[in-house]
Amino acid sequence: MVGEIIGDILRLTVLAGLGIAGIVAILLWKKNLATRVTFMRFVIQAVAFTVLFYIFSYSVPMLYLLIAVFGLSLFLGRFFCGWLCPFGLIMDLEIMVRKALKIRHRPLPDKLNIVLHKSRYVILLVFLLLPAVFWILDSQEVMVSPLMAQLLAGHYRVYSVILDPMVPFIVPWSGIGTINLASINFSYPYAQNIVTFIGENIGIYLATIFVVVTLIGGFLIRRVWCRFCPTGASIAAINRFKGFKRVPLLYVEKDEEKCTKCGVCKRVCSVQVNEVYEQKSGRIGTSQCMLCARCVEMCPYEGALKLKLGNKTVFHSRNWLEPPKVE
Amino acid sequence: MNEEERQMKTKIVEKKYLPEVSQKEKDELRATVKATSQRIIAENIERMKKADPQRPEALKYFDDIANLFGKRQEEIESEKAKGKKVVGYMCLFAPTELITAADAIPVRVNSGWYDTSKLGDRVVPVEVCPVIRSTIGAKMIELSPFLEQSDALISVLTCDGMTKLSEILSDQKTIWGMNIPRIKDSTQSLRFWNDEIKHMKNQIEKFTGNKIDRKSLKEAIEISHRATRAFRRLQKLRKGNPVIMGRDAMLVNQTYQWDDKVRWTDNAERLCDELEKRAERKDWVVSPDTPRVMVTGTPMFWPDNWKLPTLVEEGNPPGIIVADEQCSGERILNDPIGVDEWSMDDMLNAIGERYLMASTCPCFTSKDGNEDRINWLLTKIKEWKVQGVVYYVIRGCMLYAMEYSRVKKVLDKINVPVYYLDTEYTREDVGQLKTRVEAFLEMLNARGDF
Numbered sequence: 001m002v003g004e005i006i007g008d009i010l011r012l013t014v015l016a017g018l019g020i021a022g023i024v025a026i027l028l029w030k031k032n033l034a035t036r037v038t039f040m041r042f043v044i045q046a047v048a049f050t051v052l053f054y055i056f057s058y059s060v061p062m063l064y065l066l067i068a069v070f071g072l073s074l075f076l077g078r079f080f081c082g083w084l085c086p087f088g089l090i091m092d093l094e095i096m097v098r099k100a101l102k103i104r105h106r107p108l109p110d111k112l113n114i115v116l117h118k119s120r121y122v123i124l125l126v127f128l129l130l131p132a133v134f135w136i137l138d139s140q141e142v143m144v145s146p147l148m149a150q151l152l153a154g155h156y157r158v159y160s161v162i163l164d165p166m167v168p169f170i171v172p173w174s175g176i177g178t179i180n181l182a183s184i185n186f187s188y189p190y191a192q193n194i195v196t197f198i199g200e201n202i203g204i205y206l207a208t209i210f211v212v213v214t215l216i217g218g219f220l221i222r223r224v225w226c227r228f229c230p231t232g233a234s235i236a237a238i239n240r241f242k243g244f245k246r247v248p249l250l251y252v253e254k255d256e257e258k259c260t261k262c263g264v265c266k267r268v269c270s271v272q273v274n275e276v277y278e279q280k281s282g283r284i285g286t287s288q289c290m291l292c293a294r295c296v297e298m299c300p301y302e303g304a305l306k307l308k309l310g311n312k313t314v315f316h317s318r319n320w321l322e323p324p325k326v327e
Numbered sequence: 328m329n330e331e332e333r334q335m336k337t338k339i340v341e342k343k344y345l346p347e348v349s350q351k352e353k354d355e356l357r358a359t360v361k362a363t364s365q366r367i368i369a370e371n372i373e374r375m376k377k378a379d380p381q382r383p384e385a386l387k388y389f390d391d392i393a394n395l396f397g398k399r400q401e402e403i404e405s406e407k408a409k410g411k412k413v414v415g416y417m418c419l420f421a422p423t424e425l426i427t428a429a430d431a432i433p434v435r436v437n438s439g440w441y442d443t444s445k446l447g448d449r450v451v452p453v454e455v456c457p458v459i460r461s462t463i464g465a466k467m468i469e470l471s472p473f474l475e476q477s478d479a480l481i482s483v484l485t486c487d488g489m490t491k492l493s494e495i496l497s498d499q500k501t502i503w504g505m506n507i508p509r510i511k512d513s514t515q516s517l518r519f520w521n522d523e524i525k526h527m528k529n530q531i532e533k534f535t536g537n538k539i540d541r542k543s544l545k546e547a548i549e550i551s552h553r554a555t556r557a558f559r560r561l562q563k564l565r566k567g568n569p570v571i572m573g574r575d576a577m578l579v580n581q582t583y584q585w586d587d588k589v590r591w592t593d594n595a596e597r598l599c600d601e602l603e604k605r606a607e608r609k610d611w612v613v614s615p616d617t618p619r620v621m622v623t624g625t626p627m628f629w630p631d632n633w634k635l636p637t638l639v640e641e642g643n644p645p646g647i648i649v650a651d652e653q654c655s656g657e658r659i660l661n662d663p664i665g666v667d668e669w670s671m672d673d674m675l676n677a678i679g680e681r682y683l684m685a686s687t688c689p690c691f692t693s694k695d696g697n698e699d700r701i702n703w704l705l706t707k708i709k710e711w712k713v714q715g716v717v718y719y720v721i722r723g724c725m726l727y728a729m730e731y732s733r734v735k736k737v738l739d740k741i742n743v744p745v746y747y748l749d750t751e752y753t754r755e756d757v758g759q760l761k762t763r764v765e766a767f768l769e770m771l772n773a774r775g776d777f
Contacts, residue, residue: 099669100669102541103670104672148539256702257702257705259699260687261684262662264680267680299665321559
């Protein structure tokens, strides 16, 4: 048992190392990349995608992943959502296609956006409580506590639902919720769980509807799922309260004096975070923000917006009319 | 509305404001004012040349363009003969990208002639801002080449003067009013303004007969981007030890308003290249100890209203203008249009936001008052290492005058002296201004020594 865990950890470390090595190699190859965040983000998303594919092919217990993702968001906020999540990558690719076709995107009304954002915590709570509800409805004798049993095994698995956005588009396994085309297994976030949980007859239809709706939605509305995705609930939500202000290490910071409130940051934000525009200065402490740094990239005033890790500025806004400096 | 209909209309409609001036009087007045103006343009340029013996070569081009009755007027005339339309505008809020995209020529028509402001007195009382009076006067004697050449005028109703100016000019010109919301930071304001921009797009399309499509608008925005880049580069060069006289830089900034955008950009880049070399040579135009002055307030329009920059830079002791916060200066091009997705919709929204929200015009207010302007002033003071601010107000400019006390309070806090300088469109007070400006510069020098 212990050996297995150590083995898993080693494999994960190797994979993570590979991923980081890939990023570093590309950065070295193209030195001015750090100034083009959107492109860099896309590369990292692609690397994360492959890493997840390998993780899944090694059948690593998903609980580790769950811990990793939530551990990450404890300190880095929703860095995962903006930079690593495969479902996010799918939606970003859709945005690219839409941009190429010159079709406009539709913003959601601000109020709806905030309601959706708040509902993510409710959805997460429902997912977590469902096993208990099921157990009450149909109590069975179990060895461990019912909640734990349901959480880790059984028909309905909470962690797998929560980890669903992480299902890469191409998966190493075949079976329920996947389509095999030219010996590549295609899947879609949540599809597999919908089918297993609801049953194959209706589930397949529901899964198809889900796929179609989210694809169309993601095409017209930028990052539509990220606006209420329960996995995206992060500790950043509590940094508004006293004492928790320093919890997230990665954050966007605004300099009041340098800002002319031109509104670019608000318009380019794919999940419509208003705080970055409305807040006067300081760190943008909203868990709506996915830290994709698009606002930082598009802000035309030198140093008005900064992406910071701890006290260090990772990346700051600059006069993007000038070509990036190559060192 | 086509040309004939418009002329029909102007014939039928009685003049609401402008008095009938006989052709003879008009011609006489125009001849005298034009002669004075040409003399002043030449004189101003001559003084600027004298101030900097090693004046960059690239500035020659801008001197040419600065002659309002010269090369550029002829150029626009020949373009017009080819069938191009000219669209004039008064305030900087007019979306020039839309005009360029519709293959028309944008020109700013605000007038800086002192003499014509006296003529404007015949229509409006002397209490009215001289920029307005001067523009009315220029129209009365048909002096301003660009105002005469423009087929239509975009008037953005920013201050009271501009609002009525558009009404007065509508006696003789097609005017498109744009209603600008005064509260800058609310969503409904932006929505309203974006609608105005869309409406203006339709109007320009209809008037010029050229459709503004995605491609042409993108091109126009990119032209603006390149111009902004050159513009910002020039302002950045003024951050260090002085390599260019403030007057020269201000003139370069102003010529953008009537010059061809692409050609202006090329020449501005050339100027910056030259200035960079100059900075490497450490060949400063004035001693680096010269007090660094920033001018903020009412716009100063070329050619007549050049007395303050001249007084500051030719004063005894001299100062150097390193930055300005005026709509005749750094506000022209400082903000780029931040387009996220190059769809028609997003481009129009980006243009709307760039013109409304990025502006620091005192005609706005918001939740915290016009604090964007305050913040921007503070940033400019810090980054351009400004030692003293001249708050320039011409009598009648209510908005700038009323914002002074707030600016003063803030600047007092960071211990930067600010001097309120009020004047008129007249040459008579130059001697008195000289004393005032020199006292201020003396004080800045003393602070520097201290």
